[in-house]
Amino acid sequence: MSKRRNHELDRREMLRLSLAGLGSGVLGLSFLSGCSDSEQDVGALAAVTPTNAFYDALTKVPNWARLPVTEAAQEVQRSGYPSAYAVYEGDARALASALTGYSPASFWCHLPRPRAAPPPATRRAVGLRESLAPAFGPVEVRVGSGNRIELAASSPARGWAVASYLVAHAAQLGISTVGFRDREWSVESNRGWRHASDSATADSVVIG
Numbered sequence: 001m002s003k004r005r006n007h008e009l010d011r012r013e014m015l016r017l018s019l020a021g022l023g024s025g026v027l028g029l030s031f032l033s034g035c036s037d038s039e040q041d042v043g044a045l046a047a048v049t050p051t052n053a054f055y056d057a058l059t060k061v062p063n064w065a066r067l068p069v070t071e072a073a074q075e076v077q078r079s080g081y082p083s084a085y086a087v088y089e090g091d092a093r094a095l096a097s098a099l100t101g102y103s104p105a106s107f108w109c110h111l112p113r114p115r116a117a118p119p120p121a122t123r124r125a126v127g128l129r130e131s132l133a134p135a136f137g138p139v140e141v142r143v144g145s146g147n148r149i150e151l152a153a154s155s156p157a158r159g160w161a162v163a164s165y166l167v168a169h170a171a172q173l174g175i176s177t178v179g180f181r182d183r184e185w186s187v188e189s190n191r192g193w194r195h196a197s198d199s200a201t202a203d204s205v206v207i208g
Contacts, residue, residue, distance in 0.1 A: 101161035105193035
């Protein structure tokens, strides 16, 4: 195996560990795929099993949450370049905080507007439930007036986690806008999460 290949493996291992170090691996799928197209999502799905295996092994390491990233990672999966973990630790923790909802309105990207018209709202709601279930478990998805689709959020952190997931998978799910609390993200925009007081209620994420 080449040195370059080893370094890439170290990077992926470190990202997983940084997520776990924050106490949550719920958005490992989103984290690995980022703002992606459908082909990248297939690759991310393939990473779910080894990611879960990594977490399972990590929780068996004594005092893993208090260890430096390099030491904890070495206990789980030996690497020829253990120092490579630390290089990306700051970025990984920032992304993990955004994707798990602890840093509100922090995860966004620029995407082109979907070319095809969205399917009927009821069918979209079914697809959303199926997509969210592996990461969040059952999620209440409602179709309101004007085909407005709302996803229940039991807490601000969960709401932002769901919102970040939807942004990360917007291309796959045919989503043009995501709103939560007083913020809204839109495709084709370089402004990130803009203020929009009427975008959503405090206890639901709204998509368009």
